[in-house]
Amino acid sequence: MFNRFDLDNFLQTPRVVLLGMLGVFVALLVIYVSILLLNRVFRDKKKKD
Amino acid sequence: MADIFSNVLEIRWEMVLMWVIGALLIWLAISKDMEPTLLLPMGFGAILANLPTSGAITQIINGNTEEGVLDVLFNAGIANELFPLLLFIGIGAMIDFGPLLSNPKMLLFGAAAQFGIFFTFALAVLLGFDLKDAASIGIIGAADGPTSIFVANYFNSNYIGAIIVAAYSYMALVPIIQPPVIRLFTTKKERLIKMPYEQKNVSTTVRILFPIITTAIVGILSPRSVALVGFLMFGNLLRECKVLRLLSESAQKELANLVTILLGITIASKMRYDLFVRVDTLIIILLGLVAFTFDTIGGVLFAKLINLFAKKKINPMVGAAGISAFPMSSRVVHKMGLKEDPTNFLLMHAAGANVAGQIASVVAGGVMISLVEKLI
Numbered sequence: 001m002f003n004r005f006d007l008d009n010f011l012q013t014p015r016v017v018l019l020g021m022l023g024v025f026v027a028l029l030v031i032y033v034s035i036l037l038l039n040r041v042f043r044d045k046k047k048k049d
Numbered sequence: 050m051a052d053i054f055s056n057v058l059e060i061r062w063e064m065v066l067m068w069v070i071g072a073l074l075i076w077l078a079i080s081k082d083m084e085p086t087l088l089l090p091m092g093f094g095a096i097l098a099n100l101p102t103s104g105a106i107t108q109i110i111n112g113n114t115e116e117g118v119l120d121v122l123f124n125a126g127i128a129n130e131l132f133p134l135l136l137f138i139g140i141g142a143m144i145d146f147g148p149l150l151s152n153p154k155m156l157l158f159g160a161a162a163q164f165g166i167f168f169t170f171a172l173a174v175l176l177g178f179d180l181k182d183a184a185s186i187g188i189i190g191a192a193d194g195p196t197s198i199f200v201a202n203y204f205n206s207n208y209i210g211a212i213i214v215a216a217y218s219y220m221a222l223v224p225i226i227q228p229p230v231i232r233l234f235t236t237k238k239e240r241l242i243k244m245p246y247e248q249k250n251v252s253t254t255v256r257i258l259f260p261i262i263t264t265a266i267v268g269i270l271s272p273r274s275v276a277l278v279g280f281l282m283f284g285n286l287l288r289e290c291k292v293l294r295l296l297s298e299s300a301q302k303e304l305a306n307l308v309t310i311l312l313g314i315t316i317a318s319k320m321r322y323d324l325f326v327r328v329d330t331l332i333i334i335l336l337g338l339v340a341f342t343f344d345t346i347g348g349v350l351f352a353k354l355i356n357l358f359a360k361k362k363i364n365p366m367v368g369a370a371g372i373s374a375f376p377m378s379s380r381v382v383h384k385m386g387l388k389e390d391p392t393n394f395l396l397m398h399a400a401g402a403n404v405a406g407q408i409a410s411v412v413a414g415g416v417m418i419s420l421v422e423k424l425i
Binding site: 004005006009010012013014015016017019020021023024025026027028029030031032034035036038039042043 | 149150153154156157159160161163164166167168170171174175176177178179180183251252254255258259262263266267270271405408409412413416417419420421424
């Protein structure tokens with residue numbers, strides 16, 4: 001199993017892990033902000049009644 | 050007479066092993082109620098595909114290629130990513146994003162609980178898998194069958210059968226996998242943190258705009274995920290628009306059921322003994338467990354990190370619900386909360402994190418494709 005180990009490939013992984021998690025967080029942060037804005041702009045009318 | 054029984058001589062021990070695996074999947078589906086909608090068709094398909102010179106899979110007989118129905122279905126529905134995408138319409142129609150829309154902070158737990166995907170990717174490369182297969186294996190941690198199929202198929206992984214078996218099996222095993230990991234990484238005091246739920250009404254306009262805007266955002270930031278997110282959100286739009294009730298119900302029931310039947314049995318075309326009976330398969334199954342474990346750890350530790358700064362403390366168990374296995378993970382967290390304190394109701398918070406995990410896992414799949422594609 002380990003004889004297939006490719007050092008070059010492995011050295012690429014920290015970048016993928018970091019950028020991958022960063023990418024997921026950025027995308028979800030943008031969605032988070034957009035939900036906050038949507039909730040602010042389109043408040044539920046039933047609540048006011 | 051000899052001609053009739055000649056096929057018996059074609060039986061190999063690996064085929065018999067696959068029959069046993071098929072029978073095990075059927076048993077788990079029926080007796081243990083573990084993801085029966087997928088494990089049962091997959092189990093039966095595994096037997097069907099591993100009969101000697103099975104006509105269900107493509108065979109070369111006397112130099113002529115005879116197409117098998119499982120391979121025809123695979124090319125028609127999985128190789129072009131059609132089945133997972135259609136299934137996502139049904140899943141989108143089933144999901145109520147209400148708990149998330151009323152408490153959007155939970156999105157961040159969905160993001161944190163994708164850590165297992167990337168950790169497992171690195172581990173798979175360390176174990177000698179190439180980048181494409183490692184990415185396909187890591188995505189087991191998406192805890193989301195269609196995304197796993199989508200990514201493994203995108204990279205044309207030879208391990209797609211093992212990956213799908215691992216993904217669906219561990220989703221069913223979430224109630225067994227998560228509690229010990231959560232207990233290991235939280236203190237009793239943390240598990241007792243109460244999170245009162247404030248019922249906030251979410252307007253119909255927000256519910257309708259959410260799937261459209263999310264599709265646009267993810268499409269721009271992570272274009273590789275746009276098909277998955279788009280179909281998931283289209284299903285949700287059918288549900289939330291309230292004028293397509295019949296279509297929404299059809300997506301939730303008929304469409305999802307039909308695709309699930311075909312998906313399960315079609316995956317079995319990649320459970321042929323020559324592709325499945327390998328040491329690598331065992332390693333992939335173990336890596337799947339690692340992925341689910343580190344997803345859980347990622348979510349719990351992120352909640353603990355937030356607690357260092359937040360005034361209103363978050364029960365770190367809620368972070369564990371950020372994995373996409375919906376609704377099992379939120380139920381697990383809710384039950385664990387009740388076990389610690391029968392007056393602590395975490396279900397709505399956990400459900401918010403859980404549906405966030407559904408979006409996050411799809412985004413993670415797209416991000417993984419974009420990043421790994423550039424390296425190969």
